[in-house]
Amino acid sequence: MRTHVVDHPLVHHKLTVLRDERTDSPTFRSLADELVTLLAYEATRDVRVEPVEVTTPVAPVTGVGLATPKPLVVPILRAGLGMLDGMMRLLPTAEVGFLGMVRNEETLEASTYAERLPDDLSGRQCYVLDPMLATGGTLAAAIRFLTDRGADDITCICLLAAPEGCANLEAGVAGLDVPITVVTAALDERLNEKGYIVPGLGDAGDRLYGIAG
Ligand SMILES: O=P(O)(O)OC[C@H]1O[C@H](OP(=O)(O)OP(=O)(O)O)[C@H](O)[C@@H]1O
Ligand SMILES: O=c1cc[nH]c(=O)[nH]1
Ligand SMILES: [Mg+2]
Numbered sequence: 001m002r003t004h005v006v007d008h009p010l011v012h013h014k015l016t017v018l019r020d021e022r023t024d025s026p027t028f029r030s031l032a033d034e035l036v037t038l039l040a041y042e043a044t045r046d047v048r049v050e051p052v053e054v055t056t057p058v059a060p061v062t063g064v065g066l067a068t069p070k071p072l073v074v075p076i077l078r079a080g081l082g083m084l085d086g087m088m089r090l091l092p093t094a095e096v097g098f099l100g101m102v103r104n105e106e107t108l109e110a111s112t113y114a115e116r117l118p119d120d121l122s123g124r125q126c127y128v129l130d131p132m133l134a135t136g137g138t139l140a141a142a143i144r145f146l147t148d149r150g151a152d153d154i155t156c157i158c159l160l161a162a163p164e165g166c167a168n169l170e171a172g173v174a175g176l177d178v179p180i181t182v183v184t185a186a187l188d189e190r191l192n193e194k195g196y197i198v199p200g201l202g203d204a205g206d207r208l209y210g211i212a213g
Helices: 009-019 025-043 079-088 137-148 163-172 204-209
Strands: 002-005 049-055 060-066 072-077 098-103 110-116 125-129 153-161 180-187
Touching: 009 025, 009 153, 009 180, 025 079, 025 125, 025 153, 025 180, 025 204, 072 079, 072 137, 079 125, 079 153, 079 204, 098 137, 110 137, 125 137, 137 153, 137 163, 153 163, 163 180
Parallel strands: 002 180, 072 098, 072 125, 125 153, 153 180
Antiparallel strands: 049 060, 098 110
């Protein structure tokens, strides 16, 4: 597994405002959207392309277009939904699959409550969107879903990651013969006793959409 921490002053700046407990939901949503587009630029560096011939007003030229099959973007509900528009801005022709997952806040185990993915992901590059890589349980389960259906290249885009979660995820995907990359805006210090990222930004889903019942 490869972990790439995006080091750019605008990423640091937007993340700082996201972390601030005084930032309200509308501002949080709009900044998360902007930040994801910056992360997506890095995360799509290896997106597969194929040659395309076009003619400019002056001469023919060989350029590139996205290869077929098109990439699949998979936001993990709820909080990953806040990253979808920012990602699709860069990959407007990608397809979108959905995974609904929630972490039990007592046991920290992730469970899946919704799934809408293509049956066959052979040869597909997949981009998984989840703002928080905390214990890593949610992303490990999501990656299993995708590799079980034949995904052959997976990039996870996160706003924040914890070192413990990266280590757990790396161990969890060790047996998979699929390249896995994590792109994040920051690798934070640690997890606290409740499994929250420190310093983190709190509960990403709640900050985007309000307190879940
Ligand atoms: O790495 P982990 O320890 O598995 O935790 C990370 C997960 O926790 C949060 O989701 P949550 O369960 O709060 O659901 P939500 O998005 O609906 O708020 C977050 O959005 C991740 O999906
Ligand atoms: O810090 C954390 C950990 C899990 N989920 C969140 O939303 N925040
Ligand atoms: Mg939540």
